[in-house]
Amino acid sequence: xxxxxxxxxxxxxxxxxxxxxxxxxxxxxxxxxxxxxxxxxxxxxxxxxxxxxxxxxxxxxxxxxxxxxxxxxxxxxxxxxxxxxxxxxxxxxxxxxxxxxxxxxxxxxxxxxxxxxxxxxxxxxxxxxxxxxxxxxxxxxxxxxxxxxxxxxxxxxxxxxxxxxxxxxxxxxxxxxxxxxxxxxxxxxxxxxxxxxxxxxxxxxxxxxxxxxxxxxxxxxxxxxxxxxxxxxxxxxxxxxxxxxxxxxxxxxxxxxxx
Ligand code: PEP
Numbered sequence: 001x002x003x004x005x006x007x008x009x010x011x012x013x014x015x016x017x018x019x020x021x022x023x024x025x026x027x028x029x030x031x032x033x034x035x036x037x038x039x040x041x042x043x044x045x046x047x048x049x050x051x052x053x054x055x056x057x058x059x060x061x062x063x064x065x066x067x068x069x070x071x072x073x074x075x076x077x078x079x080x081x082x083x084x085x086x087x088x089x090x091x092x093x094x095x096x097x098x099x100x101x102x103x104x105x106x107x108x109x110x111x112x113x114x115x116x117x118x119x120x121x122x123x124x125x126x127x128x129x130x131x132x133x134x135x136x137x138x139x140x141x142x143x144x145x146x147x148x149x150x151x152x153x154x155x156x157x158x159x160x161x162x163x164x165x166x167x168x169x170x171x172x173x174x175x176x177x178x179x180x181x182x183x184x185x186x187x188x189x190x191x192x193x194x195x196x197x198x199x200x201x202x203x204x205x206x207x208x209x210x211x212x213x214x215x216x217x218x219x220x221x222x223x224x225x226x227x228x229x230x231x232x233x234x235x236x237x238x239x240x241x242x243x244x245x246x247x248x249x250x251x252x253x254x255x256x257x258x259x
Contacts, residue, residue, distance in 0.1 A: 001233045005208045009234040010254045011043035012241025023050040027057035029244050037062050040254045043094045055091045066094030072115035084123035095120050098130045100173045110153035121162045128167045135174040144193050168212045169236040175216025187214040188229030195231050220249035
């Protein structure tokens with residue numbers, strides 16, 4: 001990370017875990033035991049039904065609430081879907097877009113990811129855009145080409161001004177939920193390549209100030225080494241964000257001085 005130029009962001013992604021009652025208990029504990037975070041921003045991306053409880057309990061704390069998905073249309077005949085405006089109205093600040101589980105389990109194409117990016121930005125939300133390769137793609141040596149394609153497609157038509165609100169999360173699919181974290185060098189190499197791609201798309205200034213997280217089996221034991229990499233500016237944390245003590249430990253590490 002390089003705090004001189006960009007924000008360090010630790011974001012939890014609960015996926016489909018925790019009821020509103022469990023969210024309330026977690027948020028109360030998080031608020032009361034959160035260290036004084038001055039050096040990083042904290043986001044908690046919860047299921048839709050947990051948003052009101054999380055927003056209410058974390059109001060006036062240093063934790064912003066995020067969603068894990070949205071629909072690209074402002075409204076309409078899309079049974080079961082939720083729009084960006086609806087999220088913004090609930091005081092949601094961030095939204096995960098293009099997570100590999102959405103891409104693979106729910107058939108989200110690059111075009112859909114791009115539409116969702118525009119919808120989120122138009123509603124004033126900060127998208128956390130996920131990109132990453134699977135194991136076969138890594139073995140074939142096409143990781144960087146694939147990520148360049150995913151980035152270019154997701155960001156098509158996104159203005160430099162809006163780009164200032166975009167967070168990128170490099171999430172190698174083979175590392176998500178598997179316990180096989182990428183090594184700090186692997187994470188650093190791809191995050192630095194992503195910054196290079198952003199430089200080509202948006203110029204040096206925007207590239208330098210964009211937060212690029214790493215996600216994939218991040219935990220309290222590996223976060224420090226990952227953040228030691230110049231271009232890794234935070235973590236998108238799945239499993240380890242479900243446990244309050246573990247999540248706080250990760251925040252504590254990311255909030256340390258001396259990077
Ligand atoms: C994720 O869901 O984005 C993720 C990185 O999960 P995990 O930390 O469990 O690998």
